[in-house]
Amino acid sequence: MxxxxxxxxxxxxxxxxxxxxxxxxxxxxxxxxxxxxxxxxxxxxxxxxxxxxxxxxxxxxxxxxxxxxxxxxxxxxxxxxxxxxxxxxxxxxxxxxxxxxxxxxxxxxxxxxxxxxxxxxxxxxxxxxxxxxxxxxxxxxxxxxxxxxxxxxxxxxxxxxxxxxxRVKKNSAARAGDVLVLGKPIGVGVLSAALKKERLDADGYAAMIASTTQLNTAGPELARIDGVHAMTDVTGFALAGHALELARGAGVTARIDWPAVPLLPGARALAAQGLVTGASGRNWAAYGRDIALPAGFSDTERALLTDPQTSGGLLVACAPEATDEVLASFARLGFGRAAVIGRVEAGGPAPLVVDA
CATH class of the missing domain: 3.30.1330.10 (PurM-like, N-terminal domain)
Known part of the structure; x- marks a missing residue:
């Protein structure tokens, strides 16, 4: 330390x-x-x-x-x-x-x-x-x-x-066919658990602080893009929980491309060592029944999927033709790791599906 x-x-x-x-x-x-x-x-x-x-x-x-x-x-x-x-x-x-x-x-x-x-x-x-x-x-x-x-x-x-x-952007206005874009990497909860147990190094701390203190100033600019339909920020209920809220509110299915989800440096390794928050387990207990996971999805990956974020990134549902403009807005305002992480489909058996 x-x-x-x-x-x-x-x-x-x-x-x-x-x-x-x-x-x-x-x-x-x-x-x-x-x-x-x-x-x-x-x-x-x-x-x-x-x-x-x-x-x-x-x-x-x-x-x-x-x-x-x-x-x-x-x-x-x-x-x-x-x-x-x-x-x-x-x-x-x-x-x-x-x-x-x-x-x-x-x-x-x-x-x-x-x-x-x-x-x-x-x-x-x-x-x-x-x-x-x-x-x-x-x-x-x-x-x-x-x-x-x-x-x-x-x-x-x-x-x-x-x-x-x-220009109000609700979390319930996503449409089938939309692309999902995430503005910041996830893993804040894992890094905070490591910090509390004195197992987070200076580089990990710096990455966590840089992410959690970055204001989500892209919001107003994104709201002016015609193809942006829904927006929310990813916080304590984790990427899974807030994607579920987006899907339930619109009566659609959110499909997450898990390998495309950006992670904070060291988050996966620390989670594999058991450095996760109690809130991650509580999140899964609350809404896990509504998530379809791929075969072989490990406990480590599930902990990251349900990892509570603090001051996390914006999750945007936008028309495919607006994706480049959304990513350009994020990049221009300093969100260099913003990424397309999935898509929105017509409602299916589960409101949230995770693909490996």
Missing amino acids: NALLTPPAAEPRLTSLSHGGGCGCKIAPGVLSDILKNTAALPVPPQLLVGIETADDAAVYRLNDEQALIATTDFFMPIVDDPFDFGRIAAANALSDVYAMGGTPILALGLVGMPINVLSLETIGRIVAGGASVCGEAGIPIAGGHTIDSVEPIYGLVALGLVHPA
Whole structure:
């Protein structure tokens, strides 16, 4: 373990204070469904363009013919030990939901829960400063927020954005014949598990930080491409879970070309050593029955398929003729590993099929 990656000896490691880090601490999909099952009956105003119906990334409320407000929130416990990096990752992850709807962030509110008798004010300040730095990159202020004294460290944002009502990109509008494009490699959960067990080297840490702090700024540009039909970001429910949401919402089948899925450096080797998160198993238990796997698909590969991502990439469903433009947009904005990873078909026996 690189000494630069460990906190001062006077304070505990941030990850030692959390029972689950990043989006890996999300409530399992099946449990979440049970919790929310009685909320769908609440009144829905006609201005609400996107609510909870298809587990989309954010709520969208029409303000007028030219503007719709995107509202979302995301927060979690530490995924890394460096406080500044933790703040950066949490902020980038929260803003990602605005980008995934095709919108542009306009402001954020900070959500801070900290064990103030365990962590120094300097450490807590560095977490908040990390979040502010990413909001600065996005060109928005943190205009307020809320703080509590908490047993575990928690940080995140309420994020607000704007989008033209005609350019809102739901996760439920994919069409049979679409191509699936993924903006970032997966494997964040595996690398975070290795970090927590002090088995992630400096290069692996650098790759994880570079991916998780990269803002998904391609979202608004992709939303302006006529052939882009649906968009979501891949986070705690993993590539499998978010592809399933896309497929279920549209009544189609998502087919993943597994060898084409980009992985973070070292992720497969670390997963083969058993360095996976508990959330990976919970994800599979929640939705594995809806996935058709190829013969001989190993436990390692399945762990990667269900690996929870934190601040993961955009998953785009687009018409085949728009694929080159989508990939060019990703490349122009710094997403050099964006790749075509599959296609959308008419609904079949399983909503998600994985090909080896």
